[in-house]
Amino acid sequence: MSSRRESKPKKSGLSNSKAVNSPSSSTTSSSKQFPEISIDGQSSPASSSARSKLQYIYSDNLHADADRSKENVTVTVRFRPLSPRELRQGEEIAWYADGETIVRNEHNQTTAYAYDRVFGPTTTTRQVYDVAAQHVVSGAMEGINGTIFAYGMTSSGKTHTMHGDQRSPGIIPLAVKDAFSIIQETPSREFLLRVSYLEIYNEVVNDLLNPAGQNLRIREDAQGTFVEGIKEEVVLSPAHALSLIAAGEEHRHVGSTNFNLLSSRSHTIFTLTIESSLYGENSEGEAVNLSQLNLIDLAGSESSKVETTGIRRKEGSYINKSLLTLGTVISKLTDGRATHIPYRDSKLTRLLQSSLSGHGRVSLICTVTPSSSNSEETHNTLKFAHRAKHIEIQAEQNKIIDEKSLIKKYQNEIRALKEELEQLKRGILTIPQLHDIGEDDIILLKQKLEDGQVKLQSRLEQEEEAKAALLSRIQRLTKLILVSTNASQSSRLPQRPGPRRRHSFGEEELAYLPHRRRDMTLDGENVELYVSLKGNAETGCDTLKEEKKARKNGLLNWLKHRTSLKAVDQIDLLREQQKILSGEVALHSSTLKRLSEEAARNPQNEQIQDKMKRISDEIRGKNERIALLEKQIADSIMVSSNMEKSEISQSTVAELVAQLNEKSFELEVKAADNRIIQEQLNRKICECEGLQETVASLKQQLSDALESPNVHSKASYSQQIKMNGLQMDKEVAAPKEISRDLLIKTQVTEIEELKHKVVGLTESKDQLESQNHKLAEESSYAKGLASAAAVELKELSEEVAKLMNKNERLMAELAAAKNPPTQRRTSTVRNGRRESLTKQHDQVGSSSYLKRELAMSKERELSYEAALLEKDQREAELQRKVEESKQREAYLENELANMWVLVAKLKKSNGVDT
Numbered sequence: 067m068s069s070r071r072e073s074k075p076k077k078s079g080l081s082n083s084k085a086v087n088s089p090s091s092s093t094t095s096s097s098k099q100f101p102e103i104s105i106d107g108q109s110s111p112a113s114s115s116a117r118s119k120l121q122y123i124y125s126d127n128l129h130a131d132a133d134r135s136k137e138n139v140t141v142t143v144r145f146r147p148l149s150p151r152e153l154r155q156g157e158e159i160a161w162y163a164d165g166e167t168i169v170r171n172e173h174n175q176t177t178a179y180a181y182d183r184v185f186g187p188t189t190t191t192r193q194v195y196d197v198a199a200q201h202v203v204s205g206a207m208e209g210i211n212g213t214i215f216a217y218g219m220t221s222s223g224k225t226h227t228m229h230g231d232q233r234s235p236g237i238i239p240l241a242v243k244d245a246f247s248i249i250q251e252t253p254s255r256e257f258l259l260r261v262s263y264l265e266i267y268n269e270v271v272n273d274l275l276n277p278a279g280q281n282l283r284i285r286e287d288a289q290g291t292f293v294e295g296i297k298e299e300v301v302l303s304p305a306h307a308l309s310l311i312a313a314g315e316e317h318r319h320v321g322s323t324n325f326n327l328l329s330s331r332s333h334t335i336f337t338l339t340i341e342s343s344l345y346g347e348n349s350e351g352e353a354v355n356l357s358q359l360n361l362i363d364l365a366g367s368e369s370s371k372v373e374t375t376g377i378r379r380k381e382g383s384y385i386n387k388s389l390l391t392l393g394t395v396i397s398k399l400t401d402g403r404a405t406h407i408p409y410r411d412s413k414l415t416r417l418l419q420s421s422l423s424g425h426g427r428v429s430l431i432c433t434v435t436p437s438s439s440n441s442e443e444t445h446n447t448l449k450f451a452h453r454a455k456h457i458e459i460q461a462e463q464n465k466i467i468d469e470k471s472l473i474k475k476y477q478n479e480i481r482a483l484k485e486e487l488e489q490l491k492r493g494i495l496t497i498p499q500l501h502d503i504g505e506d507d508i509i510l511l512k513q514k515l516e517d518g519q520v521k522l523q524s525r526l527e528q529e530e531e532a533k534a535a536l537l538s539r540i541q542r543l544t545k546l547i548l549v550s551t552n553a554s555q556s557s558r559l560p561q562r563p564g565p566r567r568r569h570s571f572g573e574e575e576l577a578y579l580p581h582r583r584r585d586m587t588l589d590g591e592n593v594e595l596y597v598s599l600k601g602n603a604e605t606g607c608d609t610l611k612e613e614k615k616a617r618k619n620g621l622l623n624w625l626k627h628r629t630s631l632k633a634v635d636q637i638d639l640l641r642e643q644q645k646i647l648s649g650e651v652a653l654h655s656s657t658l659k660r661l662s663e664e665a666a667r668n669p670q671n672e673q674i675q676d677k678m679k680r681i682s683d684e685i686r687g688k689n690e691r692i693a694l695l696e697k698q699i700a701d702s703i704m705v706s707s708n709m710e711k712s713e714i715s716q717s718t719v720a721e722l723v724a725q726l727n728e729k730s731f732e733l734e735v736k737a738a739d740n741r742i743i744q745e746q747l748n749r750k751i752c753e754c755e756g757l758q759e760t761v762a763s764l765k766q767q768l769s770d771a772l773e774s775p776n777v778h779s780k781a782s783y784s785q786q787i788k789m790n791g792l793q794m795d796k797e798v799a800a801p802k803e804i805s806r807d808l809l810i811k812t813q814v815t816e817i818e819e820l821k822h823k824v825v826g827l828t829e830s831k832d833q834l835e836s837q838n839h840k841l842a843e844e845s846s847y848a849k850g851l852a853s854a855a856a857v858e859l860k861e862l863s864e865e866v867a868k869l870m871n872k873n874e875r876l877m878a879e880l881a882a883a884k885n886p887p888t889q890r891r892t893s894t895v896r897n898g899r900r901e902s903l904t905k906q907h908d909q910v911g912s913s914s915y916l917k918r919e920l921a922m923s924k925e926r927e928l929s930y931e932a933a934l935l936e937k938d939q940r941e942a943e944l945q946r947k948v949e950e951s952k953q954r955e956a957y958l959e960n961e962l963a964n965m966w967v968l969v970a971k972l973k974k975s976n977g978v979d980t
């Protein structure tokens with residue numbers, strides 16, 4: 067019937083319905099773009115068929131996208147099938163899944179709601195997980211807080227969805243398993259997982275992992291709300307985490323109600339805290355991703371019409387009140403005008419505050435029953451789910467600084483311990499280089515060596531002990547940090563594969579036991595699939611190296627090796643298995659107890675009888691396995707103790723003796739080395755003393771030689787050296803000889819150099835002298851020229867004077883010729899015209915002759931003046947040259963004098979007889 071409803075085709079009226087006419091039209095991730103289509107006039111269900119798919123894809127691309135992105139709460143609805151009781155009572159279907167995203171009312175077809183996904187009664191929890199939870203889990207593994215909770219009326223299938231059972235594991239075990247798969251698929255990071263488990267019962271917070279942790283307080287800090295004093299357990303495998311949940315379930319308040327034989331009377335919150343950091347050498351200084359994955363199984367709301375009494379009524383009222391507050395908080399969160407959100411009105415909303423207020427991904431799985439008798443409650447759930455759809459969240463990666471992160475604390479501690487171990491391995495004693503040490507150091511070193519010999523033995527022992535202690539501490543810490551076994555095949559970015567390998571829970575979960583333990587139980591072909599313990603390959607422990615080597619040589623050898631070396635681990639493993647089984651038995655026993663109480667009240671109820679039988683069988687089976695495990699443990703202990711005894715009595719003792727022999731041999735070698743070094747030191751000291759004496763005497767000789775004026779001559783110096791040499795000690799003769807020769811050589815080269823200098827100076831002196839001579843010659847020649855010029859000048863001046871006189875005379879004659887006396891003119895006129903004309907003709911001829919003469923003398927005068935000027939200039943130039951020559955001569959003379967002074971000085975300082 068239910069399947070009929072699930073596959074029921076859309077009714078014709080629906081396609082025209084104003085409600086869900088295009089459920090797949092909205093694929094956005096923002097509520098603002100999310101179309102709201104009123105169906106029944108009251109509510110306004112939204113439609114988004116492909117949204118969940120979109121979000122799923124989004125989660126895969128998270129790395130590529132920003133750390134922040136706006137999303138809505140993923141809201142899904144899961145129908146459970148009608149229960150046998152409901153079927154017996156002839157219940158009808160009131161609500162059904164219409165396609166993948168619509169929930170429709172059977173009796174009022176226009177009343178329909180759209181969600182991210184609607185799951186029909188035949189859907190498996192795995193399918194629900196893939197759509198509603200996987201992206202939250204993967205986000206949490208990447209540092210984004212995640213919350214998944216199941217909401218619905220009592221008996222609607224919340225616990226079935228969240229916890230499930232052996233045949234159909236719920237969201238919680240699937241999430242835990244997925245988290246470990248992600249670790250395996252992310253070799254680039256290392257993880258540390260912690261779990262806590264609490265319940266809110268009658269508004270009291272109890273720690274389910276710690277029975278003593280009752281009525282815990284909720285506190286608040288910058289990061290948000292937290293439960294004070296809650297126990298957190300580091301988990302190493304899904305089996306480990308699930309065994310803790312099973313143990314916690316033992317303490318959960320469960321009771322029988324009219325609707326549910328095992329009704330949850332409290333809300334439970336299972337929190338997986340995930341820390342991850344980059345794996346490898348570059349991890350130092352990198353921020354740590356810290357996130358929490360809250361997996362919540364709410365108690366079911368109960369109809370007020372249901373008659374309950376006593377304790378159940380009280381529980382019911384607390385449950386209803388907190389769920390009502392949850393509804394109010396969600397309404398207010400989606401109402402833009404609300405100023406106050408009443409988170410504090412219930413413990414549940416207080417604890418969910420950071421999730422609901424938008425920091426992280428949220429997935430709400432509403433479980434509903436299709437039965438008509440619960441139609442109203444189902445409708446309420448659907449409306450609640452619809453409201454929740456509109457909460458807008460902002461998923462952010464939480465990056466934290468070192469101090470707050472446990473993983474960093476452990477990593478740092480491991481690093482420091484490893485360094486300490488390395489130091490111990492290297493040993494502290496480092497002998498300094500001989501050439502660097504002084505005399506005092508030698509004595510000190512000698513003393514140290516003597517002391518060291520005495521202390522060496524005890525120190526070696528201490529170091530061995532410290533090494534062992536550090537190794538065990540490193541192993542204990544690294545055991546808590548989980549990395550993928552693919553870490554060595556380092557891939558740059560975690561490539562999320564398509565579908566993951568799936569397997570059911572049970573024996574196979576042991577596969578997730580850490581490397582240290584699984585090696586006892588698994589066959590070789592599965593080895594690479596499992597999460598290993600970080601550091602096993604890094605501890606540098608010889609045992610582990612051997613182990614690796616053995617693994618290379620074949621699994622059988624490796625197992626043999628492991629078995630012989632790590633029998634204790636096998637016992638641990640068996641004990642852990644026993645513990646898990648005991649937890650399960652305890653859980654089943656309490657269920658059985660409650661069922662038997664129920665059976666006493668309803669003796670005719672066959673369902674209870676069947677369940678009791680099935681659980682009893684399971685308990686019996688598990689008890690048998692526990693007994694088997696106990697036997698195995700006992701056997702292992704026997705084998706281990708025998709092995710220990712025989713090993714200790716034979717191989718270990720032999721090994722120890724061998725070690726002891728080795729150490730004493732080492733000691734002997736070191737002592738011999740020490741003796742040799744001491745002898746060498748003594749010899750060196752003697753040599754050193756001898757050399758010091760030689761140096762002192764040479765110094766003395768040198769100072770004596772410097773004081774005496776003639777000692778610089780090679781001969782006398784050699785003589786003196788020779789004389790001194792004779793006085794030298796025979797032991798130091800050779801070095802003395804070397805020093806003397808050296809000294810002589812130095813002096814000779816110095817003298818040679820000085821000689822060269824003197825020759826150079828003499829040459830330059832000769833050059834200067836010849837230059838001087840030349841200049842003197844030039845100077846006398848210039849003087850001769852000057853006097854010749856002066857004579858010529860004098861002659862010229864005389865000639866000029868003569869010419870000038872002549873010129874004056876001629877001028878006077880010319881003037882006389884130009885102006886004849888009046889008397890002479892009158893007589894000429896009176897004595898005849900012809901005589902006068904002849905005279906006139908003679909006078910004209912004589913005047914032109916004079917004019918020519920005058921012009922010529924003027925020209926001559928001018929040329930004389932020019933020659934005179936030229937001579938003056940030449941004379942001035944010659945005089946300047948004479949002056950220059952004089953100056954040059956004076957300068958050269960001065961230089962020459964300086965040189966002579968220099969030569970004299972050199973002669974004096976070198977004592978060279980030049």
Ligand SMILES: Nc1ncnc2c1ncn2[C@@H]1O[C@H](COP(=O)(O)OP(=O)(O)OP(=O)(O)O)[C@@H](O)[C@H]1O
Pocket residue numbers: 145146147149187218219220221222223224225226227326328329330331364365366367433
């Ligand atoms: N999807 C489902 N398929 C098959 N059986 C289911 C499904 N959901 C629930 N059931 C069965 O219905 C019964 C009630 O389920 P469950 O205990 O999970 O309800 P609940 O909502 O947790 O109730 P409560 O709030 O009171 O604890 C159980 O016997 C469970 O096995």
